[in-house]
Amino acid sequence: MGTNIDLDETLVKKAMEISGINTKKAVVNMILNEYIRKNKQKNILKYRGAKIWEGDLGKMRENR
Secondary structure, three states: OOOOOOOOHHHHHHHHHHHHHHHHHHHHHHHHHHHHHHHHHHHHHHHHOOOOOOOOOHHHOOOE
């Protein structure tokens, strides 16, 4: 899919230097993937403490 966007060249160059990626397309895709990954991690935190586990870790380990 082709899309035209106006990017801050300074930011793109810095991202390319830091990542070692040599194309704008690849660095933008990498940044978008990283943004999505981090947001998924953030969303997982809303489940923290939502349910208390009542299993027996010792028994689970014995069955390995």
